[in-house]
Amino acid sequence: MYNKKAVELEGIKKACKYLIEKGYRVLEKNFKCIDGDIDIIAKDKNKQLVFIEVKTKELKKDSMAKAKNLNHIYNVAKYYILKNKMMNMSIRFDTIEIMIGKSCYIHHIKQAI
Numbered sequence: 001m002y003n004k005k006a007v008e009l010e011g012i013k014k015a016c017k018y019l020i021e022k023g024y025r026v027l028e029k030n031f032k033c034i035d036g037d038i039d040i041i042a043k044d045k046n047k048q049l050v051f052i053e054v055k056t057k058e059l060k061k062d063s064m065a066k067a068k069n070l071n072h073i074y075n076v077a078k079y080y081i082l083k084n085k086m087m088n089m090s091i092r093f094d095t096i097e098i099m100i101g102k103s104c105y106i107h108h109i110k111q112a113i
Contacts, residue, residue: 011056011098012039018096018106024050035075040089040096049091051077053112056098070113 016026019042028041041054051073052086073093095112099105 007056007058008054009102010100011054011096014098014100014106015040015052015054018108019052022108031080032078033079033083035079036072038073038076040078042082047089049081049086049089050094051080051091052094053098054096054098056100058100058105073113094107097113 012029016029019040020028024042025047026040026042029039029040031038034112038051040050042052045052053073077091077093081089081091092111095109095113097107097109102110
């Protein structure tokens, strides 16, 4: 049986593992505020703050999860930056696409938006 939330959580877990292996430091998972949520907030090797949306799909399913509204993502990022006093940091927005099945395929798109 297809459990969308379980698949999404598994995707975020796999994305975090992938990012850590690539030298990122994961700061937040499933960050939520009044404006919405962002799947992962991390710092890359260059100390750039990265807001990451994870799109997870089971290989037997037909469509990739829909991307969230851009204003929603920007507003959550703005809230996080202000809350954590990170106004002078360089930032970017990435997407990680994960396809889960017998094997796992990860596609990291830097500066996706």
